[in-house]
Amino acid sequence: MKTDLSLHDELVRRIDSGALELPILSDTAAKVMTLCSEASCDARRLAELIQRDQALAGHVLRVANSAAYAPSEPIVSLQQAVSRMGLSVMRDISLAIAVKGKVFSVPGFEAELRELWLHSASAGAWAKEIARLRRRNVEGAFLAGLMHDIGKPVVLQAALDVYREAQRPADAKALRTWLDEHHTRVGSALLEHWSMPDWMQAATLWHHDPESAPEESLETAAMVCLADHLSHWSLGDGKSSEDAIRSLGVLAPLSLYADDLDELFGRRDQVSAVSKVLS
């Protein structure tokens, strides 16, 4: 019987070989199909719906950037996708993904994925507020925050596949360790595979260790790191706190001060409302 160690080796081998598929949550896919069948469907509602689903949003961006739709420039935001491609093409893409996508269904992990998505949506919303406060463009910030943990569902699916093939029950503790260990690398590789911009890949790769990021990626990685902490704090999951945030090393490269943090903390309800809608 294979040990957890050898299963981990197998997981690493699969990660290193690439081509890991991101699952799509069937619930949102179904809603997209329903919405698209309504006469009142408009681009704004469709974009909002897609935005609520990290996996689907990622797929839409990937397909929108694919050779099949030949965009004249990279599509890096859903708003841009709607604006550029129009409702009918967006509808086609969403439907294609909804029909063709692999449905993610792992009994026992729905709660974790819901929690992960809520955290990601919340981090996206916080990144937006950080960017706004720093007078930076907020669209890129939102996407960087939204996608920062995109590697986690991919690693989870890959790990579960490894367990299933070894005919072993998944070990929750080992899974958490593997997710923490590999999600930044896998997430970054996934975004690279989707031809997402370098800064988005870098933010995903370095968000737990921005001080080690290359000079050109330090600011974005630091912003996502702070958004990650703010999200944990606002969701009250015990993984961060106001004191911990006030002592983060990333405040200096972001040039954020105590009163800036006060302003951010004061936006908790607003950000929670946005992330609730998204999730």
Add this chain to the structure above:
Amino acid sequence: MNVLPPAFDIVVLGAGPAGQKAAVQGAKAGKRVLLVERDAAVGGECVHRGTIPSKTLRETAVALSGWKQRVASPVQTDLDAGTKVASLMKRLGDVQRAHERFIAQQVDRNGIESWQGRARFVTPHEIEVLAPDGSKRRAHGDVILIATGSRPRKPAEIPVDHEHVLDSDSVLSMIYLPKSLCVLGSGVIAAEFATIFQALGVRVTMMDKSARPLAFLDPEIAELFVRRFERAGGTFIPGQRPVSVEFDGCDAVVSKLEDGTEVKTEKMLVALGRTASLAGLDVKAAGLRVNERGFLGVDVNCRTEVPHIYAAGDVIGPPSLATSSMEQGRRAIRHALGLPLGAPVETIPIGIYTIPEIASVGLTQAEVEKRHGGAIVGRSRFEELARGQINGETEGLLKLVADPAGERLLGAQIIGEGATELIHLAQMALIGGMSIDTFVDNIFNFPTLAEGYRVAALDIAGQRSRLRAVI
């Protein structure tokens, strides 16, 4: 027991062009200097959000858009929009980091102590610096220079959200090129960004309540700018300011104008000037007041009403040019230390990095006519110059403005590629008090755009001869 704060001969607040040069001047004079900067990196708005980024974007936009080649060469150099944005931003980052490193090394090399934090006056001689981690420390300065710069003005009626409606800071972190852009304003920043984005293929509408953009410029040059901007596909709406601006929730920012017209664009850039960054500094505690325009008042040596406190750069208002700020910082410290000053620099050239460039030095035609009761103006159109034809730069114009007798050069204005470099010839001629005939009697390289000086001077000489013949 109270511990006295560390004492410095000079404390400089702000590490932009004025602050850097002031700190270096102080250190070179053997003084103990503290430089306080709120941002993680030195360089100020000039390096991070102003002069350097916009000029880098401009040069990159010119190169990437094939702007020069479109008029001069059959070689197609156009790149797709995505490559343009990625290249623009990469190039921008590279240039900024190179400047940051250069300035940081200069600060280190000169033994200047550097603190990151936000400063506020506790007394006229003592400041408290708040660090990002919340810690505070104080410093005493025998001399204090305020060079905290400026930030974009945010009109209350325009919802700048840095998503759909941007300012000149957030426009530098766009992640894709919009299809269309409305630029609100008609000053230097507005005109520069309008032409940069237009060169990149964005449909640009520029609007302002003024009748023409760059209102401080010679009207002939400004009109030529508008003509070229509109011929390249841009739209300038004069005499209008939107009564409301809002994002329609899907894909457009809608600006409703006073006459009921609606202008819809994917994004809007608000460029309605800048305000001094003095928030939190508590200048009152230092015995200072801001004037009605929100700036600090200073004398010719950048000294405020409090004798040991100086101010330089954008916090004292126009001209707000990086070059003039550097000189102000340097001059302030030399004055404070009793070092020789030299005469104040009066002939400061203005360089506007639009596409094409615009530059001006000395007096305009209208100013000479007002001061001297008349003027003789010589013109050289780039289409008349061999180099203009070679470069495909045929729409440029060089104007020399002479006194009513047509003998003394009093000003020059240029529109066309290379204008910001070409203008220095006129600057030197003005400083040297050279006559119009200097340009006629000397030989220039051929073919060059500088030949335009000779052509314009000959134009003045011709008018002068005809005038003398009549008299």
